Amino acid sequence: MNCEEAIAALIDAKENDYPAPASATEHLAKCEDCNKSIQEIEQLFSMIETEPSLTPPASIRLSFEKALTEEMNASKPVHPVKKTSIRFLAAACVILMVGVGIGMLIMNKKQDDIIHPAVATNVPARELAPSPSEKIDMINTSIKTSGDEDSLLSTLTGIVLNDKNPNVRMAALYALSKYTADEQVHHSLVAALKKESEPVIQVLLINMLTENKNNGAADEIRNLIGNKNTRKEVKMVAEQKLKSL
Amino acid sequence: MENPDEIYMRRIQDGEMASMNVLFERYQRPMYNFFMKSTFDAVASEELTQELFIRMLRYSASYRPELGSVKSWLFRMAANLHINYRNAQSKKAMHSVVLTESHLAVAETNDARRFTEEEYEKLGASLQQLKTEQRQLIVLSKYQGLKYEEIASITGLSVVNVRVKIHRAILALREVYFKPTKPTV
Numbered sequence: 500m501n502c503e504e505a506i507a508a509l510i511d512a513k514e515n516d517y518p519a520p521a522s523a524t525e526h527l528a529k530c531e532d533c534n535k536s537i538q539e540i541e542q543l544f545s546m547i548e549t550e551p552s553l554t555p556p557a558s559i560r561l562s563f564e565k566a567l568t569e570e571m572n573a574s575k576p577v578h579p580v581k582k583t584s585i586r587f588l589a590a591a592c593v594i595l596m597v598g599v600g601i602g603m604l605i606m607n608k609k610q611d612d613i614i615h616p617a618v619a620t621n622v623p624a625r626e627l628a629p630s631p632s633e634k635i636d637m638i639n640t641s642i643k644t645s646g647d648e649d650s651l652l653s654t655l656t657g658i659v660l661n662d663k664n665p666n667v668r669m670a671a672l673y674a675l676s677k678y679t680a681d682e683q684v685h686h687s688l689v690a691a692l693k694k695e696s697e698p699v700i701q702v703l704l705i706n707m708l709t710e711n712k713n714n715g716a717a718d719e720i721r722n723l724i725g726n727k728n729t730r731k732e733v734k735m736v737a738e739q740k741l742k743s744l
Numbered sequence: 745m746e747n748p749d750e751i752y753m754r755r756i757q758d759g760e761m762a763s764m765n766v767l768f769e770r771y772q773r774p775m776y777n778f779f780m781k782s783t784f785d786a787v788a789s790e791e792l793t794q795e796l797f798i799r800m801l802r803y804s805a806s807y808r809p810e811l812g813s814v815k816s817w818l819f820r821m822a823a824n825l826h827i828n829y830r831n832a833q834s835k836k837a838m839h840s841v842v843l844t845e846s847h848l849a850v851a852e853t854n855d856a857r858r859f860t861e862e863e864y865e866k867l868g869a870s871l872q873q874l875k876t877e878q879r880q881l882i883v884l885s886k887y888q889g890l891k892y893e894e895i896a897s898i899t900g901l902s903v904v905n906v907r908v909k910i911h912r913a914i915l916a917l918r919e920v921y922f923k924p925t926k927p928t929v
Contacts, residue, residue: 506911506915507911510914511907514892514910539921539922540915540918543867543914543917543921544886545858546859546863546864546867547882547886549858549859550864550867550887552773552777553773553776553777553780554773555773555775555776555790555793556790558790558794559772559776559790559793559794559797560768560772562794562797562798563768563772563794563797563798566797566798566801567761567764567765567768567801570761570801570802571762631769632769635769665766666765666766666769666770669748669766669770670769670770698751699748699751699755699763699766700748702748702751703748732751732754
């Protein structure tokens with residue numbers, strides 16, 4: 500094996516996470532130039548791996564949300580207005596106006612007694628709880644920086660079981676995907692599957708629960724298949740995965 | 745493990761546009777970082793990322809799972825946007841915008857880092873010296889962690905060709921980064 504072939508084989512091994520072929524390591528032991536090259540390449544890889552990623556500016560989200568709203572409005576079907584609809588609309592307006600009037604009366608009476616928690620603590624309402632994207636950022640950061648694995652797993656499973664936002668639950672599940680062999684995580688995921696109503700997360704949970712051929716989730720997967728509210732795509736994946744157990 | 749992105753995409757194609765939010769949440773950081781590493785220009789990266797997600801909205805109906813994953817589809821659009829940007833830039837005078845302090849301020853803290861700020865800056869400067877294609881391949885392969893097969897689907901190259909070109913790009917980066925600097929008099 501010459502220098503070029505040895506370096507190529509060693510880069511391949513590093514890129515694909517498999518042991519370097521014996522012929523390449525033998526060459527490396529004898530060749531000082533290749534040894535130096537590989538050490539330098541390892542240093543570059545290590546730098547790339549540890550380089551901090553940048554947080555996108557908020558303007559990207561704003562621009563996306565604006566475009567998404569426009570797209571959703573544009574795709575709403577327009578129905579012709581019928582005479583009966585106008586009568587219903589008039590009745591709805593009357594009900595709404597009566598409701599608003601009663602509401603204003605109640606509010607005026609109670610306004611002095613109500614103190615918003617944000618006012619009471621001098622904290623802006625926005626700062627009381629992190630937004631979903633802030634939570635996702637926190638999850639992504641904690642995976643890389645947390646030294647206490649038990650505490651990390653407990654936090655992530657708590658999020659999967661309790662967070663109201665599906666995007667946040669998904670981020671926590673992605674973070675948990677390397678820990679599916681952990682018994683405690685497995686139990687939490689089974690509990691999450693029982694609670695979960697979002698189809699895409701149901702699929703993710705089924706995949707995670709079955710990838711280690713652990714049949715602890717089989718009963719819950721069968722329940723999901725038997726549930727008439729489960730989407731057919733989810734049932735398809737569930738049946739397929741159940742067979743593989 | 746099956747990727748749930750395809751299921752979200754199918755729902756989008758069925759008219760559930762709100763599912764776009766999930767894909768946006770998942771990919772805005774990698775895409776922004778892809779553009780930052782490809783252009784080294786914060787303003788351009790911001791605009792390109794915005795444009796990418798607007799394209800994702802407009803062209804979601806054209807996505808076909810049999811042609812590759814959602815991730816590959818997004819990176820393919822990102823790579824095309826970057827090429828268009830490079831072509832437009834080449835008509836202007838070459839300029840490079842190094843990360844400013846405000847951009848570094850939003851960098852994720854990472855306790856695992858073992859290198860100095862100067863070393864990361866030198867790495868960035870070395871990347872900038874590579875040919876556009878080599879830089880893009882390193883960003884896709886090393887920074888974004890994509891597999892050769894995925895990169896082949898994004899770039900339209902064969903897997904063998906991707907492998908060879910990535911090897912060459914890595915060697916070129918090493919050459920530039922470790923090239924002895926001339927002592928200043």
